[in-house]
Amino acid sequence: MTLIDTALSQTQLSSQDSEVIIRVRDLVVGFGEKLVMNQLNLDVYRGEVLGFVGGSGQGKSVLTRAILGLVPIRAGSIEVFGQNRNALDPAHRRALEQRWGVLFQNGALFSGLTVKQNIQMPMREMRQISQKLMDELAMLKIELVGLSIDAADKFPSELSGGMVKRAALARALALDPELLFLDEPTSGLDPIGAAEFDELISTLQHSLGLTVFMVTHDLDSLYSICDRVAALAEGKVIAQGPLKNLLESPHPWLKAYFHGVRGGRLTSTVGDYRNS
Amino acid sequence: MSVESLTYPPEVLVAGVGRMSLAGDWTLAASRLLEINAQKIVEHGRRATSLIIDLQAVSHLDTAGAWVINRAQQELTQARISVSLERIRPEYEAMLREAAYRDFHPPPSKRSPLIYDLLVDLGASVVGAFHDFYRGVAFLGEFVSTLAYVAANPKHFRFTALVSHIESVGLRSAPIIILINILVGAIVAQQGIFQLERFGASSLAVDLIGILVLRELGVLLTSIMIAGRSGSAITAEIGSMKMREEIDALRVMGLSANEVLIAPRVLALVCALPILTFIADMSALLGGRVVAWGYGDISPVAFLSLLKAAIAFRTFAVGLIKAPFMALVIGLIAAMDGLATEGSAESLGRQVTSSVVKSIFMVIVLDGLFAMFFAAINY
Numbered sequence: 001m002t003l004i005d006t007a008l009s010q011t012q013l014s015s016q017d018s019e020v021i022i023r024v025r026d027l028v029v030g031f032g033e034k035l036v037m038n039q040l041n042l043d044v045y046r047g048e049v050l051g052f053v054g055g056s057g058q059g060k061s062v063l064t065r066a067i068l069g070l071v072p073i074r075a076g077s078i079e080v081f082g083q084n085r086n087a088l089d090p091a092h093r094r095a096l097e098q099r100w101g102v103l104f105q106n107g108a109l110f111s112g113l114t115v116k117q118n119i120q121m122p123m124r125e126m127r128q129i130s131q132k133l134m135d136e137l138a139m140l141k142i143e144l145v146g147l148s149i150d151a152a153d154k155f156p157s158e159l160s161g162g163m164v165k166r167a168a169l170a171r172a173l174a175l176d177p178e179l180l181f182l183d184e185p186t187s188g189l190d191p192i193g194a195a196e197f198d199e200l201i202s203t204l205q206h207s208l209g210l211t212v213f214m215v216t217h218d219l220d221s222l223y224s225i226c227d228r229v230a231a232l233a234e235g236k237v238i239a240q241g242p243l244k245n246l247l248e249s250p251h252p253w254l255k256a257y258f259h260g261v262r263g264g265r266l267t268s269t270v271g272d273y274r275n276s
Numbered sequence: 277m278s279v280e281s282l283t284y285p286p287e288v289l290v291a292g293v294g295r296m297s298l299a300g301d302w303t304l305a306a307s308r309l310l311e312i313n314a315q316k317i318v319e320h321g322r323r324a325t326s327l328i329i330d331l332q333a334v335s336h337l338d339t340a341g342a343w344v345i346n347r348a349q350q351e352l353t354q355a356r357i358s359v360s361l362e363r364i365r366p367e368y369e370a371m372l373r374e375a376a377y378r379d380f381h382p383p384p385s386k387r388s389p390l391i392y393d394l395l396v397d398l399g400a401s402v403v404g405a406f407h408d409f410y411r412g413v414a415f416l417g418e419f420v421s422t423l424a425y426v427a428a429n430p431k432h433f434r435f436t437a438l439v440s441h442i443e444s445v446g447l448r449s450a451p452i453i454i455l456i457n458i459l460v461g462a463i464v465a466q467q468g469i470f471q472l473e474r475f476g477a478s479s480l481a482v483d484l485i486g487i488l489v490l491r492e493l494g495v496l497l498t499s500i501m502i503a504g505r506s507g508s509a510i511t512a513e514i515g516s517m518k519m520r521e522e523i524d525a526l527r528v529m530g531l532s533a534n535e536v537l538i539a540p541r542v543l544a545l546v547c548a549l550p551i552l553t554f555i556a557d558m559s560a561l562l563g564g565r566v567v568a569w570g571y572g573d574i575s576p577v578a579f580l581s582l583l584k585a586a587i588a589f590r591t592f593a594v595g596l597i598k599a600p601f602m603a604l605v606i607g608l609i610a611a612m613d614g615l616a617t618e619g620s621a622e623s624l625g626r627q628v629t630s631s632v633v634k635s636i637f638m639v640i641v642l643d644g645l646f647a648m649f650f651a652a653i654n655y
Contacts, residue, residue, distance in 0.1 A: 098305075111619060111620035111621045111622065112620050112621055112622035123304070127304060127305075127307040128307045128308050129304075129307050129308065129310070129311060130311060133310075133311055133340075133343075133344070135380075136343065136347070136380065137304075137339070137340055137343060139380040140339060140343055140375060141339075143378075144339070144374060149380060155619070155620060156619070156620070157618060157619025157620050158619075173339075175304055176303065176304050176338035176339055176340060206370065207370040207371060207373070207374045208338075208339065208371065208374070209367060209371075
């Protein structure tokens with residue numbers, strides 16, 4: 001508990017005045033006998049990139065899906081933009097859902113539609129705008145995520161893994177959301193592609209003023225683009241705050257995560273950079 | 277208007293010639309209003325030689341808003357009117373830069389005359405049908421060579437898979453096959469008695485039921501049912517395995533999909549279909565017998581002796597001989613179409629449809645060929 005307090009007190013200085021976009025309180029989620037989330041608390045502030053880490057099978061994806069309303073919750077509350085999604089009537093719920101965009105781990109592009117049609121899908125359903133503007137906006141999004149123009153008329157099965165991620169990001173950005181959920185955005189990309197994708201997210205986050213909730217296993221992403229990091233273990237957020245605080249944390253899982261064989265290599269290089 | 281009816285719809289405020297200011301939320305949520313207002317900028321701008329657009333009162337801006345503003349600016353610039361944006365809030369500068377207007381030159385959509393498209397489609401489908409036939413024969417050859425290999429190395433054969441497929445193809449289809457065949461037998465009996473009564477020949481209805489059901493209807497209905505029920509399942513299973521690279525995984529392990537996936541399924545169909553046909557024959561005769569008794573006053577005992585006189589063993593055998601061939605056609609078409617699946621969900625749907633349609637069609641064609649064959653050999 002002290003751990004969270006210290007982490008919180010340090011971040012609150014910087015984020016006290018900024019608005020809370022996602023507020024999770026005492027969340028309980030379970031499947032059958034097993035509780036995946038037990039009294040979990042989490043805050044995400046406007047304009048930040050929150051990296052969310054945790055061991056495999058600890059329920060990172062479950063939490064994301066619970067926030068998105070894809071998994072039923074047993075107790076507790078989840079507020080996004082100050083609204084409790086589960087208590088809203090369908091019309092307001094739709095309005096809320098248009099304010100966020102989601103990048104699923106494997107892209108989840110509609111396989112029967114071209115990239116351009118995938119991006120136009122949410123526009124077509126939600127807005128009454130001319131086909132010309134829709135085409136232009138889709139092409140703009142395709143360019144923003146760094147795809148070439150001729151990818152627009154390709155089907156998802158014709159794209160490489162990295163292009164699928166970019167196309168899925170373009171679709172997530174279709175309605176200009178304020179909040180972006182990324183589920184392991186760099187998994188399956190080569191280190192160069194992953195670094196480019198990190199940079200892309202960072203650029204878009206700054207130019208479009210996004211709040212980003214990013215589930216990741218990629219230590220590089222945590223170092224390079226996350227403003228704050230939250231760690232999940234045993235159904236709770238065991239620590240949240242700037243990466244620096246988490247690196248110094250004595251919690252055994254965090255120690256193993258950041259100072260283990262792979263993590264240690266990176267943390268030491270980060271240390272070297274700082275010293276030099 | 278949707279629920280999030282805008283607090284501040286986008287607005288264009290004209291402040292004299294050559295000067296205007298924008299206000300409100302210039303976001304995609306404004307949908308139509310966004311385009312209408314962008315059009316307003318262009319219309320008013322055309323009246324002046326130079327235009328200053330004041331953006332200070334814009335409360336929200338997203339890429340869509342930035343895009344239409346940039347586009348309007350571009351249109352005016354092309355009409356030789358200089359446009360400058362003023363008092364842009366710093367947070368929107370990046371947005372306006374990201375969404376800077378550029379002409380994307382969408383690839384021209386190729387439109388050709390309808391008659392041309394129709395002819396192209398027709399030609400393509402004829403060529404496609406020949407290709408299908410060619411591939412079908414090749415696939416049959418592959419299948420037979422797999423069987424030969426398996427016969428030579430019986431320990432490679434997957435008996436457990438065979439049994440489990442026989443269960444799902446045979447045992448689990450039995451109830452529906454019994455049901456529809458009882459109904460069809462009953463309907464044939466009712467119609468036969470009703471029509472033949474006018475000639476005082478209602479007892480001939482038993483001949484009709486016996487010959488029609490045993491020679492044709494039993495095996496045909498069963499095959500069509502299995503094509504719809506199990507053929508589609510096989511295509512969908514193999515198709516989704518193809519989509520998720522499971523077939524490739526088998527191949528790189530040095531296993532052949534033919535041997536592991538297809539042989540057990542097709543053989544299960546070949547084993548199950550004659551048994552199901554037998555069940556279908558018996559159910560249809562039962563249905564006919566009940567209706568003959570209740571509707572035509574032909575007692576069950578009389579029905580049996582009339583039936584005995586009407587049919588020979590070979591009437592029954594004709595139906596049963598056809599069953600394994602029907603099964604082979606259904607199984608091979610289903611497997612082939614499954615393997616032809618590409619990456620998308622749509623393609624899987626297309627393959628399942630085509631597999632069912634093709635196998636029902638081929639079952640009927642095959643039945644016709646058998647009818648000619650048996651007539652030629654007087655069987």
